[in-house]
Amino acid sequence: MIIKKDIFYKAFLLFILLVTVAIASIEVTISVCLAISLFFLFDVKFKYSNTFINTLTPLVGVFIIAGISTFFYKREIYDVIKDFVYLIKPILFIWLGFYLTGKIRDKEFIFKVILYLGAFFAAYHMYEVFMYFLEKGFNFSVQATRYVGGKANYVELFAMVLLHLRKDLKPFQFKIKFHLLLRLLLYASFVLYFSRTMLLGFVVLYLSINGYTKLTRKGIIYISVFLIAGIAFFSVLMNLKLDRTSTGVEGFFYKLQNAPSEIFTTDVDINDDDAKLWDHWRGYEANRAFSQLDEAPYNYGYVFGKGMGSLVDLGFEAPLNVGGIQHIPIIHNGFAYIVFKSGFVGLFLYLIFLLSLYLLAYKRTQNNKLLFTYNLISGVSIFFFFTTLTITGIYNHGDVVTFFLGSFLFLKKYYHQNETIAL
Numbered sequence: 542m543i544i545k546k547d548i549f550y551k552a553f554l555l556f557i558l559l560v561t562v563a564i565a566s567i568e569v570t571i572s573v574c575l576a577i578s579l580f581f582l583f584d585v586k587f588k589y590s591n592t593f594i595n596t597l598t599p600l601v602g603v604f605i606i607a608g609i610s611t612f613f614y615k616r617e618i619y620d621v622i623k624d625f626v627y628l629i630k631p632i633l634f635i636w637l638g639f640y641l642t643g644k645i646r647d648k649e650f651i652f653k654v655i656l657y658l659g660a661f662f663a664a665y666h667m668y669e670v671f672m673y674f675l676e677k678g679f680n681f682s683v684q685a686t687r688y689v690g691g692k693a694n695y696v697e698l699f700a701m702v703l704l705h706l707r708k709d710l711k712p713f714q715f716k717i718k719f720h721l722l723l724r725l726l727l728y729a730s731f732v733l734y735f736s737r738t739m740l741l742g743f744v745v746l747y748l749s750i751n752g753y754t755k756l757t758r759k760g761i762i763y764i765s766v767f768l769i770a771g772i773a774f775f776s777v778l779m780n781l782k783l784d785r786t787s788t789g790v791e792g793f794f795y796k797l798q799n800a801p802s803e804i805f806t807t808d809v810d811i812n813d814d815d816a817k818l819w820d821h822w823r824g825y826e827a828n829r830a831f832s833q834l835d836e837a838p839y840n841y842g843y844v845f846g847k848g849m850g851s852l853v854d855l856g857f858e859a860p861l862n863v864g865g866i867q868h869i870p871i872i873h874n875g876f877a878y879i880v881f882k883s884g885f886v887g888l889f890l891y892l893i894f895l896l897s898l899y900l901l902a903y904k905r906t907q908n909n910k911l912l913f914t915y916n917l918i919s920g921v922s923i924f925f926f927f928t929t930l931t932i933t934g935i936y937n938h939g940d941v942v943t944f945f946l947g948s949f950l951f952l953k954k955y956y957h958q959n960e961t962i963a964l
Contacts, residue, residue, distance in 0.1 A: 550644045553577065557637060558658060558941055562696060567938035571626045574633060581640055590954040593639050597632060599894035604628045606883040607849050616850030623870050624849035624882060631935040631943040638947020648955055649713040651948040652703060659700025660723050663730035666690045670733055682788040683735050693736040695942050701727050702746045710750060712910045735793045737800060738931060742924050749920025750913060755902045785816065804930055811857050823931065827877035829853050846884035853881065875929035875936055898922035911956040918949050
């Protein structure tokens, strides 16, 4: 019976990761996960850690504030449900990651899943891209490659990080089969995503697991080297004349060149050149969201947001779907999204969520596995900070990192208990 239950928990863990990555519909993913998760809520014997509860509390706060704010406006039920799904997803996934990892007998199973599921996704990604260009005559295009194979895969990202661990940092005991082949496969797939977020994510997570993102003497040195290298790279990049219409690697470098202004340039004239608008689209969306907060009486919108079901008015019908759309429920800038739904109080809670995770890196321990987990969770918080600026962070519909975070939070508890028992 115990073995059968263990298989069930493992199968459900795999199911969540496969469905989240493979299915574009967040509504389907959350509906299935919520339906099955109802059974887990009756497991009263399962023990949760204080860190886990403290981690979820700010996110629950954001959810509750957005929910209460909803009653101050007239909203379409469909739009309310859509926001409900987006705002509940990170809470649900962190909880599921924590719970399922706790129920599975092999606590290192999550690392096996990340490595071998990452390899599976990488192989499938390579296959899709190869078959597409075989059919099209190998006319290379970055845009077509990303359209066919996807824009990113964070299971592969974490698999890449785990493959680059020092021996003294490895939290798992199992040997990785076909290590070199696995690494080459992930390298090739990683490059073909042409993802700025994955590239930055790898750097951040690699520095974090080695303890280089802490504000210590060694950490400051590594952070300084990284910043100097980044500034030097962008200085060269900014002086290059790149064609934004290029379909090759030049187009990817143009996206890198445009990344800072795309986020932070907010003053955009929609009647101006379309190219300027799309190059600064993330900033434009965020500016539109902030500018509409004063529509609520007594500046309520700034404090507690406009609630679930609120829509950002773009000011024109943008060609984001067939026929165009003017009012959108979610935007790229996650900080602006949180403020729009739950106000600056919600944003404050979200920053507490990120800060509490980051500060785990400063905890001291003689247990290498626990130290690795502290640093990894801290790295996840930094990763979320940057992805919140660009792809809505934890509220991104395809995000699986929240599930990993839940798993890592359980491992923190598990390794800490083992250390306490040993002492």
